[in-house]
Amino acid sequence: MSPVVWLLGLSGTGKTTLALRLLESARAKGLRADLIDGDLVRDFFADRADYSRENRISNIQRIVFAALLLSRNDVLTIVSNISPYEETRRFARRKLPRYCEIYLKASLEDCARRDPKGLYRRAREGQNPGMIGVDAPFEEPRSPDLAVDTGRLSEDDSFAEILRFLGEKGLL
Amino acid sequence: MSPVVWLLGLSGTGKTTLALRLLESARAKGLRADLIDGDLVRDFFADRADYSRENRISNIQRIVFAALLLSRNDVLTIVSNISPYEETRRFARRKLPRYCEIYLKASLEDCARRDPKGLYRRAREGQNPGMIGVDAPFEEPRSPDLAVDTGRLSEDDSFAEILRFLGEKGLL
Numbered sequence: 001m002s003p004v005v006w007l008l009g010l011s012g013t014g015k016t017t018l019a020l021r022l023l024e025s026a027r028a029k030g031l032r033a034d035l036i037d038g039d040l041v042r043d044f045f046a047d048r049a050d051y052s053r054e055n056r057i058s059n060i061q062r063i064v065f066a067a068l069l070l071s072r073n074d075v076l077t078i079v080s081n082i083s084p085y086e087e088t089r090r091f092a093r094r095k096l097p098r099y100c101e102i103y104l105k106a107s108l109e110d111c112a113r114r115d116p117k118g119l120y121r122r123a124r125e126g127q128n129p130g131m132i133g134v135d136a137p138f139e140e141p142r143s144p145d146l147a148v149d150t151g152r153l154s155e156d157d158s159f160a161e162i163l164r165f166l167g168e169k170g171l172l
Numbered sequence: 173m174s175p176v177v178w179l180l181g182l183s184g185t186g187k188t189t190l191a192l193r194l195l196e197s198a199r200a201k202g203l204r205a206d207l208i209d210g211d212l213v214r215d216f217f218a219d220r221a222d223y224s225r226e227n228r229i230s231n232i233q234r235i236v237f238a239a240l241l242l243s244r245n246d247v248l249t250i251v252s253n254i255s256p257y258e259e260t261r262r263f264a265r266r267k268l269p270r271y272c273e274i275y276l277k278a279s280l281e282d283c284a285r286r287d288p289k290g291l292y293r294r295a296r297e298g299q300n301p302g303m304i305g306v307d308a309p310f311e312e313p314r315s316p317d318l319a320v321d322t323g324r325l326s327e328d329d330s331f332a333e334i335l336r337f338l339g340e341k342g343l344l
Contacts, residue, residue: 034245044237044267058230065216066238073206073247095216 002032002076003171004067004096008083008141009104010133011119012111014150014158018104019080021159026172031076036063038081051130053085060088064095071096076172084138100171102162103144106151108133145169174204174248175343176239176268180255180313181276182305183291184283186322186330190276191252193331198344203248208235210253223302225257232260236267243268248344256310272343274334275316278323280305317341 005022007015019035026033041059063079070077083089093099111133112120123131130136141147146165150158166172177194179187191207198205213231235251242249255261265271283305284292295303302308313319318337322330338344 032245034241036241041237044240045233061217062234062237065213065234066241068216069206069208069238069242070245073204073242073245075245075247 001097002071002074003098003100003166004071004077004079004092005100005102005166005171006079006081006083006089006092007102007104008081008089008144009150010106010108010111010138011082011131012114012116013104013106014155015080015082015104016116017155018150018159018162019078022078022162022172025163026076026078029172031172032074033076033078034070035078035080036066036070037079038063041081051128051132051136053136056082057085057088060085061091064088064092067092068096071098082132082138084132084136086139086142089141098171100166100169101141101144101146102165103141103147104150104158105147106149110151173269174243174246175270175272175338176243176249176251176264177272177274177338177343178251178253178255178261178264179274179276180253180261180316181322182278182280182283182310183254183303184286184288185276185278186327187252187254187276188288189327190322190331190334191250194250194334194344197335198248198250201344203344204246205248205250206242207250207252208238209251210235213253223300223304223308225308228254229257229260232257233263236260236264239264240268243270254304254310256304256308258311258314261313270343272338272341273313273316273318274337275313275319276322276330277319278321282323 007019023035067077122128123134132138148158179191195207239249294300295306304310320330320333
């Protein structure tokens with residue numbers, strides 16, 4: 001079983017950027033690795049419009065199932081997903097033997113200022129109902145394996161912290 | 173992208189048996205291969221009891237997503253699932269670049285006589301509502317890549333036919 005490295009946090013905390021760097025780094029080491037991005041799942045199922053709690057949970061469960069299959073076929077699996085609910089994080093930890101949860105932590109203000117996808121702006125304009133952190137709750141992770149303060153650290157420093165952690169744990 | 177070989181048909185047509193032989197055969201050739209069995213998905217999501225059309229569709233979509241990820245990581249993926257709906261078979265074909273649909277065809281009478289899991293007996297006793305072929309429809313595949321008459325052929329002959337077909341198509 002290969003590890004499943006799950007990056008979570010609000011939109012704008014740097015999940016996708018750091019996940020892509022991690023993927024590149026794993027492949028550079030000759031490892032088989034893949035990235036499951038939250039948007040990939042939405043696009044696949046063509047339900048981009050529905051950001052209900054129920055649909056988010058369903059999407060995360062789909063990711064967990066796919067991650068288990070990749071993991072058991074020795075593909076190091078990186079997940080990049082907001083994952084706002086403790087319930088689904090517990091589900092992932094229960095189902096995935098080598099689950100590693102990395103919480104990218106930044107204040108809502110910092111995330112909204114960066115706003116790489118323009119989602120916070122759209123939420124302020126009332127065009128993005130159910131936006132996590134704005135009008136839907138983000139449940140702070142209670143027991144991540146690692147929390148990285150991406151609000152304060154540079155992208156390079158955040159990445160170095162993740163790499164160091166995964167190296168220490170023998171995961172990468 | 174590796175092929176996704178999808179075995180479908182009523183309960184009792186030999187899906188699991190043939191899928192396991194296929195998996196063994198692929199691995200014996202040194203290929204990376206895995207099997208996604210319908211029951212695995214139900215067990216994973218612990219929703220065994222719900223055999224509604226909606227839940228069946230949702231389960232098949234989960235399988236398609238996981239199969240896509242395995243396939244793009246060069247794992248030959250074998251799926252064993254009743255897959256009673258043309259709609260979801262079209263979904264699988266649309267989403268999976270190397271989808272290969274193999275229909276295991278046997279009469280309801282033959283399947284009910286074999287009844288490896290005792291599901292037909294339980295259905296007759298009213299304990300298995302929604303049983304496909306009994307009180308829920310099985311939509312005959314319109315355009316499988318291969319149909320194998322497992323009602324008439326022996327297990328060995330059915331398997332030989334599948335192997336020959338996959339060999340000819342360069343899939344195994």
